[in-house]
Amino acid sequence: MEFNPITPEILAEIINVTGSDHTFFEKDDLFRFSHDETEDLHFYPEVVALPKSAEEVSELVKICSNNQIPITPRGAGTSLSGGALPLHGGLVICMERMNQLIEIDERNLQATAEAGLITQVLMTAVEEKGLFYPVDPASKGSCFIGGNVSHSSGGPQVVKYGTIREYILNLQVVLPSGEIIWTGANTLKFSSGYNLTQLFIGSEGTLGIVTKIVVKLIPKPAENMVMLASFPSNESACEAVSAIFRAGQTPSSLEFIERKGIEWVMEHDSISFDLVDGIEAFLLIQVDGDNQDSLFQQCEKINVVLEENGCTDVLLADTTAQKEALWSMRRLVAVSVKSNSIYKEEDTVVPRAELPKLIKGIKEIGKKYGFESVCYGHAGDGNLHVNIIKSTMTDEEWNTVLPHGITEIFNLTVALGGTISGEHGIGYVQKGYLPLKFSATHIDLMKGIKKVFDPKGIMNPGKIF
Amino acid sequence: MEFNPITPEILAEIINVTGSDHTFFEKDDLFRFSHDETEDLHFYPEVVALPKSAEEVSELVKICSNNQIPITPRGAGTSLSGGALPLHGGLVICMERMNQLIEIDERNLQATAEAGLITQVLMTAVEEKGLFYPVDPASKGSCFIGGNVSHSSGGPQVVKYGTIREYILNLQVVLPSGEIIWTGANTLKFSSGYNLTQLFIGSEGTLGIVTKIVVKLIPKPAENMVMLASFPSNESACEAVSAIFRAGQTPSSLEFIERKGIEWVMEHDSISFDLVDGIEAFLLIQVDGDNQDSLFQQCEKINVVLEENGCTDVLLADTTAQKEALWSMRRLVAVSVKSNSIYKEEDTVVPRAELPKLIKGIKEIGKKYGFESVCYGHAGDGNLHVNIIKSTMTDEEWNTVLPHGITEIFNLTVALGGTISGEHGIGYVQKGYLPLKFSATHIDLMKGIKKVFDPKGIMNPGKIF
Incomplete structure (x- = not known):
């Protein structure tokens, strides 16, 4: 695709839509829109516009369509696969001013939000009404719900509550032509032609720009319990994961962390934790429900399975503070690695009983190609994040050898029935x-579908394929 | 689109694939493939082939593609919107010989089935292993899982367990070119480009032919309880539906039946039931879980809500036989109407708190246009089936006036935030x-997407648009 630069005349048209306060074109102002949370990559847009409504988004898109200008839709910029990088310059349309929680419909257990609403803001607001929106990526405190939709984002609670696909009922989108449509209906079920709502979920801003989102809510479970289980090896921890489900138990979260992850957190975040010799891996397990006795019974049943699979110690969090401490340790793993080293993050996902083979293989591939990795993630879903650390690798090794290692990891993932990204895109x-x-x-x-929506190829070009 | 007839030469090619025992072309043999369960519509195909493998399906599709022959994929023929009607003649590819349950993978809680497997056969097989596949359309004893996928079918348990979209992990499909692909991965999460699995769900055989299906399984809940609640009006019953969820309760099923539905069942199926004067509507409510005490508590909480909303009587089923009797009464409603009158069935769905307005509106529209309706359905999902009965309407009224009434029903449905089909297509x-x-x-x-997959327009032409 050939694109045109943004001329002063086109810039004036853009400013006419979003105003000079919400249109950036000076290099200093553009810096924060030149990267997301993917490695250390930077691509500068020519102009950034911060619209306040779908109508403004539509006007901006029409200007770009008329002038063959590439558009990069942007949420909070927390993407981990470079989805928000403006590879071809052009216009970044950033959703951060479209951050309203439009309605919590308690009668229908639905909420309507603008795409730029922070996920945690939505979660907290509905919890105050006894309701629950369970799709909580690790970045929930900063990421936008629109970005979650575009990446089919997950989080620790998918394992019990289902994927984001089950919670997104309807989307208002601005098409690459500038037309505004709603993709579906505000209903729990839909069998009325091709499901464009589902097609937009995970389409990474390549088919249009999501502007409003109708989500399904469920009653908030009253109680939860959190356990941390210690294992002598990665494989034994991973074996326990599928055994828990086979025993008829469905935790609300089932997370894996390898020892090295906890070590990074202890070193860089001054978290104190009694890391016993010989322990190589942990499972962080949460159960939830409305009846405390049932939860105790569930924990006991899970305990039996853990012991059968070589678990050497189980810590049951007694207080809210203790639960939060365990969860924050889990969430800090990625942050610690990313803040303190050059890294690449892979987002492998396999059928959950294949996790032991996956993690064993990843470590072997690491040895073969000379890279170190820290593994953690949503083991209950078979979703293992692999943070690859540059450490002592030369730039040459990092840039030319490592891709062969990553290829081997992905080939293994696919051979195990999995795919190369579970929730990052x-x-x-x-x-x-x-x-x-x-x-x-x-x-x-996929390319054909893209062309149906975006014949000019202006919407987030260079992504996915 | 222009299509060609199946010549003797082409028929010979087809017979060469499926053999003369599994290829039909005589009118008597074609009769059962000329209709599905949609009204009294009949369209004859020229030829019916019953392949035994995806490879045979692929061969058949290539013959049709080379000769511009229309293809109608067919499951069990239980479709309610004419999805399996061969409008343009051509070839029906019926999946009934591809009925193998290939694997129940207890380690991963997944099963792989051929598209022609009967849904109930899958459900029973996994239940014998303590597992659960909760997507159970009313026709589960005869419909095929491939048809369920193609229509995004639901059933009573969607309300707690989620839609079929949450349970279909991966599909093997034969594209209109004859190529065979798998649409995704055998994983609980997927963020690896456009989700073709989700696109095929609900695409009604217009994009290709589903041949194999990988489904997610969950642990089978140990216990359930079933209640039948009586109400003095349709509206009060429908009001209670959303109130139950607002009170924090999520039944595993929450079905609505209006009095007339029970009357049809009593008249045509000799079911005895004490139908009290003044009762106009019923809710059939099921809760399930692993802990009987919790279920009792849940029933008590639901009871409080029912009473607050005008419920006059609650019958708690004590025995398995009594539960089955209540469920069979619910399932017989559609069958009774269909076996004993000319009818049309609509599949309206709205946000659940709008149900009272929907049912009130439907009855008013019925009075205006002079038609009688029997309403029932998955009230917990906001999904109301409307069986319109010809009764004393003339053919003229039925054919020319009624469509205006249906248009009004659908306009109301859409105005309430809903859509024209929730699960029938x-x-x-x-x-x-x-x-x-x-x-x-x-x-x-939608048409553009269709064209990407099926540029020759041979795959189930004349459906959806």
Whole structure:
């Protein structure tokens, strides 16, 4: 695709829509829109506009469509696959001013939000009404719900409550033509033609810009319990994961952390934790429900399974503070690695009983190619995040050898019935690996769909394929 | 689209794939493939082939593609919107010989089935292993899982367990070109490009033919309880529905039946039931879980809400036989109406708190246009089935006046935030109404997607749009 630069005349048209206070074009102002949370990548847009309404988004898109200007839709910039990087310059349309929680409909257990609402703000607001929106990515305190939709984001509670696909009922989107449509209906079920709501989920801003979102809410469970289980090896911890479900138990979260993850957190975040010799991996397990006795029974049943699978110690969090301490340790793993080293993050996902083979394979591949990794993630979903650390690797090794290692990791993931991203998306940094999972025919179908929505190719170009 | 007839030469090619025992072309043999369960509509195919494998399906599709022959994929023929009607003749590819349950993977809580497996067979097989596949349409004893996928089918347990979209992990499909692909991965999460699995769900056989299906399983809940609640009016019963969820309770089923529905069952199926004067509507409520005490508590909490909303009597089923009797009464409603009158069935769905307005409106529209209706359905999902009975209407009224009444029903549905089909699909009989819900732009996007997959337009032509 050929694109045009944003001329002073086009800039004036953009400013006419979003106003000079909410239109940036000086290099200093553009810096924060030149990157997301993907490695240390930077691409500068020519202009950034911060619209306040779908109508303003529509006007901006029409200007770009008329002038063949590339558009990069942007949420909070927490993406981990380069989805928000403006590879071709052009216009970034950032949703941060479209941050209203429009309605909590308690009669229908639904909420309507603008795409720029922070996920945690939505969660807290509905919890105050006894309701629950369970899709909580680790970045929930800063990420936007629109970005969650675009990346089919997950989080620790998917394992019990289902994916974001089950909670997104309807989307208002601005198409690459500038037209505004609602993709579906505000209903729990839909069998009325192709489901464009589902097609937009995970489409990474390549088909249009999500502006409003109707989500399903459920009653908030009254109680929860949190346990931390210690294991002598990664494989034994991973074996326990599928055994828990086979025993008929469905925790509300089931997270894996390897020892090295806890070590990074202890070193960089001054968290004190009694890290016993010989312990190599942990499972953080939460159960929830309305009846405390049932939860105790569930914990006991899970305990039996843990012991059968080599667990050497279980810590049951007694207080809210203790629960929060365990959860924050889990959430800090990624942050510690990212703040203190050059890294790449992979988002492998396999059928959950294949986790032991996956983690064993990843460590072997690391040895073969000379890279260190810290693994953690949503083990209950079979979703393992692999943070690869540059450490002592040379730039040469990092740039030319490591990709072969990542290819091997993804080939293993696919061979185990999995795929190369469970919840982070393909974006810019993983697109070269997509053919490891899908045939040319398959990718051509995706490209064909893209062309139906975006014949000019202006919407988030260079992402996914 | 222009299509060619099946010549003797082409028939010979087809027979070469499926053999003369599994290829039909005599009128008597074609009769059962000329209709589904949609009204009394009949369209004859020219040829019916019953393949035994995806490879055979692929061969058949290639023959049709090479010769511009229309293909109608067919499951068990239980569709309610004419999805399986061969409108343009051509070839019916019926999946009934592809009925194998290939694997129950207890380690991963997944099963793999051929598309022609009967849904109940899958459910029973996994239940024997303590597992649960909760997507159970009323026709579960005869419908095929492939048809369920193609129509985004639901059933009474969606309200707690989520839609079929949450349980279908991966699909093997034969594309209109004859190529065979898997649409996704055998994983609980997927963020690896456009989700073709989700696109195929509800696409009604217009994008390709589903041949194998990987489903997610969950642990089977140990206990359940069933209640039948009586109400003096449709509106009070429907008001109670959303009140139950607002009170923090999530039943595993929450079904609505109006008095007339029970009367039809009593008259035509010799079911004895003490139908008290003044009772106009019923809610059939099921709760399930692993702890009987919790279920009792849940029933008590629901009871309080029922009483607050005008419920006059609650019958708690004591025995398995009594539970089954109540459920069979619910399931017989549609069967009674369909076996004993000319009818049309609509599949309205709205946000659940709008149900009282929907049912009131439907009855008013019925009075205005002179038609009688029997309403029942998955009230917990806001999904109301409306069986319209011909009764004393003339053919003229039925054919020319009634469509205006249906248009009003759908306009009301859409105005309440709903859509024209929740789980039956658009197929042939509802496609004229699709523009009541979606703009021309929206429908053009759907048509564009269709064209990407099926540029020759041979796959289930004349359905959806």
